[in-house]
Amino acid sequence: MHKQDVIDALANKLQVTKPEAEKVLDAFVDVVMESLRAGQEVSISGFGVFAVSERHARTGVNPRNPSEKIQIPATKVPKFRAGKGLKDAVR
Helix, strand or coil: CHHHHHHHHHHHHHHCHHHHHHHHHHHHHHHHHHHHCCCCCCCCCCEEEEEEEEEECEEECCCEEEEEEEEEEEEEEEEEEEEEHHHHHHH
């Protein structure tokens, strides 16, 4: 399912126009990204938790030259943990 498919489904479910549904989806994504940027978790009961995870620096291998070792710097990555309601819906 792509973004446009989600917009279509939202428009049908909420009985609104597609541009209004797109605004709702874009606003949701913006709120989640801004919260994660600020270091906050976004928890949606029954759905899951969006969070930021720290990835430690480590030594890796250059795929073009496997004998060469490279340093991979520490970074922050987004993480999603599915909630019970979502897990049960998928099973």
